[in-house]
Amino acid sequence: MKIEPFLLERWMTRHETHVKFDIAESGILPLSTHDLLQFEPDDARAATLESLLHLPLGYSEACGTLALRSALAATYGNVSPDQILVTTGAIEANFLLFNVLLDAGDHVIAPYPAYQQLYSVPRAIGCDVSLWHVGPETGYRYDVDALERLVTPKTKLIVVNTPHNPTGAMLSPADAARVYALAESVGAWVLGDEAYRWLSVPDGDPFAPPVVEMGARGISVGTLSKPYGLPGLRIGWMAGPPDVIRRCWGMRDYITLSPGKLSDALACLALRHHDRIVARNHEIIVANLAAASRWIAEWRGVLSWTPPRGGLLALLKYDLPVDSLTLADALATEHSVMLAPGSAFGYEHHLRLGIGQRPDIFAAGLAEASRALDAWRTPRR
Ligand SMILES: Cc1ncc(COP(=O)(O)O)c(C=O)c1O
Missing domain, CATH: 3.40.640.10 (Type I PLP-dependent aspartate aminotransferase-like (Major domain))
Structure with missing residues (x-):
């Protein structure tokens, strides 16, 4: 089988382990085994942990x-x-x-x-x-x-x-x-x-x-x-x-x-605690969607979007004299912010935003992205 390179995966792996503010990520803030155990009732937690520790692999x-x-x-x-x-x-x-x-x-x-x-x-x-x-x-x-x-x-x-x-x-x-x-x-x-x-x-x-x-x-x-x-x-x-x-x-x-x-x-x-996990995700989504909406409003004239109707992702359109790969690489290498290049999806002058990140990191990432976008308002290179 001859297959085309998976453009987004190739791009993500270049930056995702180094950046401080990954706001391109397609998922929600990950849970740990400890978090899952905390969802267990107090009187069942120790037994659940024991059964995991003793599970023959x-x-x-x-x-x-x-x-x-x-x-x-x-x-x-x-x-x-x-x-x-x-x-x-x-x-x-x-x-x-x-x-x-x-x-x-x-x-x-x-x-x-x-x-x-x-x-x-x-x-x-x-x-x-x-x-x-x-x-x-x-x-x-x-x-x-x-x-x-x-x-x-x-x-x-x-x-x-x-x-x-x-x-x-x-x-x-x-x-x-x-x-x-x-x-x-x-x-x-x-x-x-x-x-x-x-x-x-x-x-x-x-x-x-x-x-x-x-x-x-x-x-x-x-x-x-x-x-x-x-x-x-x-x-x-x-x-x-x-x-x-x-x-x-x-x-x-x-x-x-x-x-x-x-x-x-x-x-x-995890499936036993579906409702707790859905509720926890919803809190993250509510906070980040509000922050993203405020941020895009601040950048009216440069950024525009159709907010997501569901899920965690949206494409942002930007009006700046730079292609999306150059902009996304500069954001990642110079500002430690990951916003995925629209070119990985076949759409120039777009960036993909993910709203699943931890809300304080998400907000700090948007603030840092503002500093980067400011620099591109007047062509500099
Ligand atoms: C639409 C869609 N399908 C499938 C996947 C693969 O997800 P996983 O293999 O982690 O379950 C992804 C991951 O980003 C996705 O966005």
Whole structure:
């Protein structure tokens, strides 16, 4: 397989370990094992810790423990544990699904801009990929009429990602039903990349049901990375028809084999405290969204945005005489601030902002970004 470089990942790895103010990050402030244990009732905490310390670190059940698959299945309306495959992040679930469902020459529709995997992997498989625009040209909204014009009798897969990375766009429940019906009308699958599930913003849009709940052509992909702040566990999953799950599991035998045993156990612990974690995330989002809105208002005339309707991300448009890679590199190397270059998503004069950082670091990052932007107001180089 020949595959295009993953532009955002290449850029992030250049800076993410050095900068003080990472406000490009796609996730929410991570939790520690200690934080998870603190969520346990006082009389259960010591026993939970002991069970983690004594867990034999052998190979784990290949498709995820029954306990974890049951807890994940219970987050959907109509899904049983044998319809869940636990994977190494949502990224592995997506990769397996593309490889199992698609052949060279198949027609695929994927959002654009997007988490690059969603269109680059189908392209690498040799598919004919149509891009469904959800950027500035459509006001950062999903336009289902535009999707309808892309669907053909040869369409094999429609990829949706809601809340959307990088724009924060949301597919409404009615539009999601239309997308599903369009796919069904031509016998296509719908892959719902729901990595930003459960991450709502104040006055945001309502969430559509996960696509796996819509019918037999729907497959949902989820993760603990974004909505649980646990990307280091590398626990994702897919929820779909048993046959698709079996075929993906068969391919996974050649790749990562099984989830990490300790990660599986910590994921079970985290899922028990879903409500606490969602509430904690919401506090971070409320604080950072308010700070970002104030900051962008201060920069009226230079910065503009459509605030996220859900999730953690938005694209900021800027009016300065500098391309986005030069600006993002200067922010990172000279000011220790990470804002991702729009060019990594195919959109010049944009920067991607993430609102999941610790609020004091987020606010300090915006203040430092102001100093950097000031320097670019008058061309200096
Ligand atoms: C839309 C989307 N899907 C999937 C992933 C992969 O997440 P993970 O593999 O950490 O679960 C990401 C990560 O940024 C993402 O933004």
